[in-house]
Amino acid sequence: MAYLSVANATKRFGETFTALKDVSISVERGEFFTLLGPSGCGKTTLLRSIAGFNQLTSGSIAIEGRDLGSVPPHKRDIGMVFQDYAVFPHLTVFENVAFGLKARKVARDEIARRVPKALEAVRLGALAERLPAAMSGGQQQRIGLARAMVINPQLLLMDEPLSNLDAKLRVELREEIRDIQKQIGIAAIYVTHDQEEALAISDRICVMSNGHVEQLGTPQEIYGNPQTLFVASFVGTINALKPGEALTRLLGQLDLTNADNTHPGATWVVRPENLIVASERAEVGEPQAEITGTVSKYTYLGREAHLQIHSDLGDLVVHVANPDRTAVQREGEVKVVVTRSAVLGFGADGKRIGV
Numbered sequence: 577m578a579y580l581s582v583a584n585a586t587k588r589f590g591e592t593f594t595a596l597k598d599v600s601i602s603v604e605r606g607e608f609f610t611l612l613g614p615s616g617c618g619k620t621t622l623l624r625s626i627a628g629f630n631q632l633t634s635g636s637i638a639i640e641g642r643d644l645g646s647v648p649p650h651k652r653d654i655g656m657v658f659q660d661y662a663v664f665p666h667l668t669v670f671e672n673v674a675f676g677l678k679a680r681k682v683a684r685d686e687i688a689r690r691v692p693k694a695l696e697a698v699r700l701g702a703l704a705e706r707l708p709a710a711m712s713g714g715q716q717q718r719i720g721l722a723r724a725m726v727i728n729p730q731l732l733l734m735d736e737p738l739s740n741l742d743a744k745l746r747v748e749l750r751e752e753i754r755d756i757q758k759q760i761g762i763a764a765i766y767v768t769h770d771q772e773e774a775l776a777i778s779d780r781i782c783v784m785s786n787g788h789v790e791q792l793g794t795p796q797e798i799y800g801n802p803q804t805l806f807v808a809s810f811v812g813t814i815n816a817l818k819p820g821e822a823l824t825r826l827l828g829q830l831d832l833t834n835a836d837n838t839h840p841g842a843t844w845v846v847r848p849e850n851l852i853v854a855s856e857r858a859e860v861g862e863p864q865a866e867i868t869g870t871v872s873k874y875t876y877l878g879r880e881a882h883l884q885i886h887s888d889l890g891d892l893v894v895h896v897a898n899p900d901r902t903a904v905q906r907e908g909e910v911k912v913v914v915t916r917s918a919v920l921g922f923g924a925d926g927k928r929i930g931v
């Protein structure tokens with residue numbers, strides 16, 4: 577049995593607006609589960625419903641099979657970390673973390689034992705007596721994390737905890753959060769709209785749009801095997817191939833004509849790193865087609881290079897790994913190889929076409 581299960585959750589605000597539409601997810605014990613989606617898609621609404629701050633319009637939420645419907649927030653065994661640090665400025669780090677325990681009437685000696693442990697876990701042990709104002713954004717966010725963890729919750733909810741931090745700190749702290757979560761072995765639901773962050777730290781990702789679940793799967797499944805056009809374009813980047821004669825020819829060479837004919841209005845896409853510039857061509861045991869284009873832009877990034885190639889299939893972005901070793905062309909005419917498996921098709925309804 578899943579640890580947490582949300583079944584057919586629907587949340588309406590007012591008469592007409594539906595923020596969650598029939599959302600069903602289950603989270604396993606010890607799992608790092610991420611809700612990923614654009615602003616306004618319902619991530620916070622779902623998280624708040626799990627925490628008990630929102631009442632669902634219909635559907636149910638259960639932990640270990642026990643329905644939470646009538647359990648108030650403070651009786652749920654759930655820790656929550658918010659987007660803004662929400663630390664008390666007049667309390668020391670220690671007092672901030674002890675706050676929730678005091679509210680729960682935990683004995684003083686127990687507090688003296690548990691708070692240092694939680695601070696140790698988030699590497700703030702040495703700063704227990706400081707006031708938050710004298711700490712960096714990353715350190716303040718870790719106070720929030722310690723505060724959520726000190727009540728020994730069975731489930732940790734984190735709503736964009738890193739969004740106020742700079743890029744470098746985000747990467748460091750996301751690794752820490754992941755390590756700490758695995759160390760204590762609790763289930764976590766993490767909200768972000770940053771796809772790279774989601775791919776990096778999650779066991780599974782639930783991609784949401786417009787209040788519903790688009791796709792749920794491991795990072796590899798979400799990135800490598802997107803089931804909808806929305807997921808393919810929200811997670812990673814895609815080249816949508818321009819409809820026309822060149823595309824018809826390409827699909828023919830790749831043995832995809834039939835799939836195209838049976839899906840009027842289909843969109844065919846290729847990820848930039850799956851296009852092969854002919855100079856680095858490898859033997860592949862599958863249908864492939866070669867197209868000719870002209871390099872219109874070359875961006876060298878060290879580890880990789882981004883080429884913009886003008887072709888009959890539209891302006892294609894191609895990512896080449898290790899450009900110094902592959903000596904990729906920076907200008908002029910190039911040949912681009914398209915393999916069958918690199919091309920993903922989506923029907924007019926946005927759903928992936930099986931081929």
Ligand SMILES: Nc1ncnc2c1ncn2[C@@H]1O[C@H](COP(=O)(O)OP(=O)(O)OP(=O)(O)O)[C@@H](O)[C@H]1O
Pocket residue numbers: 589593595613614615616617618619620621622769
């Ligand atoms: N209390 C409320 N009353 C009315 N509408 C609300 C309320 N709370 C949220 N909404 C609406 O529900 C939708 C989903 O909001 P939610 O906060 O869940 O989005 P989100 O995915 O967390 O977005 P973000 O990434 O910007 O935080 C939005 O359109 C929002 O305006």
Ligand SMILES: [Mg+2]
Pocket residue numbers: 619620621735
């Ligand atoms: Mg939100």
